[in-house]
Amino acid sequence: MRFQGCVAIITGAGSGIGRATARRLADEGARLALIDWSAEGLAETASLLPATAEALTLVLDVSDEPAVEKAVAEVLERFGQIDVLCNNAGVAGGHMDITEQDRAQWERVLGVNLIGPMLFIKHVSPHMRARRKGAIVNTASVAGIRSGAGGNAYSASKAGVINLTMTAACDLGEAGVRVNAVCPGLVETGMTKPVFDYARANDKVHKLGSRCELRRYGRPEEIAAAIAFLASDDASYITGQALPVDGGNTASLNMPGMKV
Numbered sequence: 308m309r310f311q312g313c314v315a316i317i318t319g320a321g322s323g324i325g326r327a328t329a330r331r332l333a334d335e336g337a338r339l340a341l342i343d344w345s346a347e348g349l350a351e352t353a354s355l356l357p358a359t360a361e362a363l364t365l366v367l368d369v370s371d372e373p374a375v376e377k378a379v380a381e382v383l384e385r386f387g388q389i390d391v392l393c394n395n396a397g398v399a400g401g402h403m404d405i406t407e408q409d410r411a412q413w414e415r416v417l418g419v420n421l422i423g424p425m426l427f428i429k430h431v432s433p434h435m436r437a438r439r440k441g442a443i444v445n446t447a448s449v450a451g452i453r454s455g456a457g458g459n460a461y462s463a464s465k466a467g468v469i470n471l472t473m474t475a476a477c478d479l480g481e482a483g484v485r486v487n488a489v490c491p492g493l494v495e496t497g498m499t500k501p502v503f504d505y506a507r508a509n510d511k512v513h514k515l516g517s518r519c520e521l522r523r524y525g526r527p528e529e530i531a532a533a534i535a536f537l538a539s540d541d542a543s544y545i546t547g548q549a550l551p552v553d554g555g556n557t558a559s560l561n562m563p564g565m566k567v
């Protein structure tokens with residue numbers, strides 16, 4: 308029960324990793340503000356929480372600054388405090404060649420994946436600073452560390468999230484507010500459904516995750532466990548870090564043909 312008495316905002320809580328994080332933090336006693344642009348997704352997440360859990364659901368686009376500011380005010384009005392912020396909402400971009408990049412697509416992906424977390428940090432951190440307490444966990448990606456795991460815009464957005472994590476940690480460290488990131492490898496969620504559907508249809512599911520040292524892809528609950536750790540007092544001396552949660556994927560070049 309590491310989050311007893313705590314209030315946590317989770318964005319992208321209507322599916323996948325955000326939903327698993329909501330369940331994990333609720334299981335550990337947190338009161339939740341669940342944010343997503345999908346009302347249906349949020350309703351399903353809320354229905355999966357323990358009966359005793361207290362959750363506020365807010366439907367908004369994380370890249371819309373007035374909506375973010377209003378949501379933070381609503382959370383403070385309802386709960387009076389914010390202890391944890393999980394910036395997790397994200398969208399995939401397409402996999403186009405560098406010569407075929409589309410500016411509007413880049414702006415959409417950066418708007419949600421990078422500007423969204425910045426906006427929530429901007430509007431939540433004055434409250435955390437004033438209380439001299441708080442933990443922020445951003446969901447980045449292995450795509451922000453190496454190429455090959457996402458399209459160009461997506462990968463750049465996640466590299467940006469890793470750097471935002473460091474710069475925000477430097478700005479907020481003096482106030483005792485910690486900022487970290489998780490960098491998940493491949494996990495089966497709404498975002499990666501097309502990849503899994505294709506692999507299943509072509510009898511290739513065993514290949515997904517085969518480049519990871521653990522030889523498998525991840526589960527949303529495994530990412531949620533790492534987010535919960537970084538958000539908890541167990542990580543009280545960790546800030547400005549981006550933790551790969553990827554079955555060892557980024558630990559190795561794992562070049563084809565080098566291993567039998």
Ligand SMILES: NC(=O)c1ccc[n+]([C@@H]2O[C@H](COP(=O)([O-])OP(=O)(O)OC[C@H]3O[C@@H](n4cnc5c(N)ncnc54)[C@H](O)[C@@H]3O)[C@@H](O)[C@H]2O)c1
Binds near residue numbers: 367
């Ligand atoms: N699944 C993976 O393999 C993987 C790997 C690395 C990183 N990630 C990251 O994990 C995070 C969660 O993704 P997921 O895999 O659970 O995918 P998902 O599609 O299952 O969940 C993402 C959620 O974010 C919401 N969302 C998207 N854009 C939004 C916006 N503008 N405003 C509000 N809500 C919005 C969606 O409605 C959805 O509920 C993302 O940041 C993603 O980039 C996922």
